[in-house]
Amino acid sequence: MKAEIPVFVTTSIIRQNSPILPYVVKKIVKFRYFYSKPLEKISTNLIASKIISKNSVINESNTKIAPAVLRGERVSVLIKSKNITISSSAKALRDGNIGDIIPIEMNRKIFNAKVTDKGVVTLEN
Numbered sequence: 001m002k003a004e005i006p007v008f009v010t011t012s013i014i015r016q017n018s019p020i021l022p023y024v025v026k027k028i029v030k031f032r033y034f035y036s037k038p039l040e041k042i043s044t045n046l047i048a049s050k051i052i053s054k055n056s057v058i059n060e061s062n063t064k065i066a067p068a069v070l071r072g073e074r075v076s077v078l079i080k081s082k083n084i085t086i087s088s089s090a091k092a093l094r095d096g097n098i099g100d101i102i103p104i105e106m107n108r109k110i111f112n113a114k115v116t117d118k119g120v121v122t123l124e125n
Helices: none
Strands: 004-010 024-030 046-048 063-065 074-081 084-092 101-106 109-117 120-124
Touching: 074 101
Parallel strands: 074 120
Antiparallel strands: 004 024, 046 063, 074 084, 084 101, 101 109, 109 120
């Protein structure tokens, strides 16, 4: 049996949590067994879930939708208490989507904060 299938292939090494675009091209490859389903579309918010080698097929197991906050990223922290809101910055210690509670490091202390927007977390008293 001879068959060919269109897939997205990387043009260079893509680091973990880096955007997939513009480092992919669509190619026709000879049919083979894929361990994970190749992606048919690449969205702009797609990132690498692990390091992807050059000439690798882009699939469901090596990509993910970018979360609102990435581990290690500097985030804005809103500290709310009754009628006052203070803003600061901190380091996210885990990836998180909007609504998730994630640990953050602020002033060498660990706090749990709720992700409220892209790059923004909230601490409430």
